Amino acid sequence: MSRPRLVSLSSRLVPGLLAIALFGVFAAVVVGTDFAGYVGFPDELSVTAEIGYALFDFTELQETNTESFLVSFLLIAVVLDAALDASLVLATREGPDESVRPSAFDGPSTRSTDDTEANGTAATDGGAVDGATKIDGEPASEAETASPTAGDATTDGGDGA
Amino acid sequence: MMETAAFALFAAVTLTSAAGVVLFRDPWHSALMLGVSLLSVAVHYVMLTAEFLAVIQVLVYVGGVLVLISFAVMLTQAGETPPETATGDGEVTGR
Amino acid sequence: MMAIEGYVLLSAGLFCIGLFGILTRRNALMFLMAVELMVNAAVINLVAFALYHGTLTGQVFGLFVLGLAAAEVAIGLGIILVLYRNFGTIDVSVPTTMRW
Known part of the structure; x- marks a missing residue:
């Protein structure tokens, strides 16, 4: 039923060929480079323990000359916290009096109709569960217009009203 | 010799599934191929003595990451037309 | 021990496949997955040269890159969901509001 289809690349083939040409350059450089001087790890080295020592600056316990990474470790922790907060900020829907819709959808055709027709339902329903109603397959109650883009714009328009 | 054969096998798996990621039209198929590609990259890490990283x-x-991506696929492809009824190159709908 | 050239070539191939995906697709989700492929190519290089030089700095860096990639995906998915909520599509050529 859903056999995988390949995307058609006829219109955007030139930048793709650029990427393949870049691989050609890479391959030429790699083949032309002499990779002698291989060192490798000693046989009975515990790699995981060494990584732990490097992460917590236990330099006297290390058997290889790995650098210490305590500051980077803490910085990565801060960055991950910031990413968590940022994704929450992005996912949180703004209040009913603050439209997140860009002005590109502020056309007079969608704007003037939804304020009069779909005001009450959009304020309650169009807010938090906009994606959920799309998942369930039941159309949003205020989306009278045919195209999905216009329906979405109508939903957000009632939200901002 | 055995190691070279294993490397060749898993390099083929990695590159083929990575090509599948960028060539499949349906993003859900791309996400599945991304899972195959990431798992075979983990096998490469094991062969490079980076077991912890694997x-x-x-x-x-x-x-x-793959679970997040599949959530995003499910959230954003809900109203799209199925791929067998899509006409043209399908790029207009963002596929 | 496999020769290091194989891993560097594999990494270059993976990176170029990711770049191919970014240059040819317009779906924002495909952008995210292609960036994941490119990050993995970079980490393969780091791990291969860590073994090559006999030091673990490359592996620790690979660990950090994995964490950063997870953070990047979290923010990227938030951006994609906001994009879908505001524009009704995740085609990256549709949002032209901030384009000069």
Whole structure:
């Protein structure tokens, strides 16, 4: 039923060929480079323990000359916290009096109709569960217009009203 | 010799599934191929004596990133037309 | 021990496949997955040269890159969901509001 289809690349083939040409350059450089001087790890080295020592600056316990990474470790922790907060900020829907819709959808055709027709339902329903109603397959109650883009714009328009 | 054969096998798996990621039209198929590609990259880590990194790769990527991506696929492809009824190159709808 | 050239070539191939995906697709989700492929190519290089030089700095860096990639995916998915909520599509050529 859903056999995988390949995307058609006829219109955007030139930048793709650029990427393949870049691989050609890479391959030429790699083949032309002499990779002698291989060192490798000693046989009975515990790699995981060494990584732990490097992460917590236990330099006297290390058997290889790995650098210490305590500051980077803490910085990565801060960055991950910031990413968590940022994704929450992005996912949180703004209040009913603050439209997140860009002005590109502020056309007079969608704007003037939804304020009069779909005001009450959009304020309650169009807010938090906009994606959920799309998942369930039941159309949003205020989306009278045919195209999905216009329906979405109508939903957000009632939200901002 | 055995190691070279294993490397060739898993390099073929990695590159083929990565090509599948960028060539499949349906993003859900692309996400599945991304899972195959990430798992075979984890096998490469094991062959490079980075077992801890391989475990973290499976945990973080396949267990976290891939689940997030599949959630995004399910959330954003809900109203799209199925791929067998899509006409043209399908790029207009963002596929 | 496999020769290091194989891993560097594999990494270059993976990176170029990711770049191919970014240059040819317009779906924002495909952008995210292609960036994941490119990050993995970079980490393969780091791990291969860590073994090559006999030091673990490359592996620790690979660990950090994995964490950063997870953070990047979290923010990227938030951006994609906001994009879908505001524009009704995740085609990256549709949002032209901030384009000069």
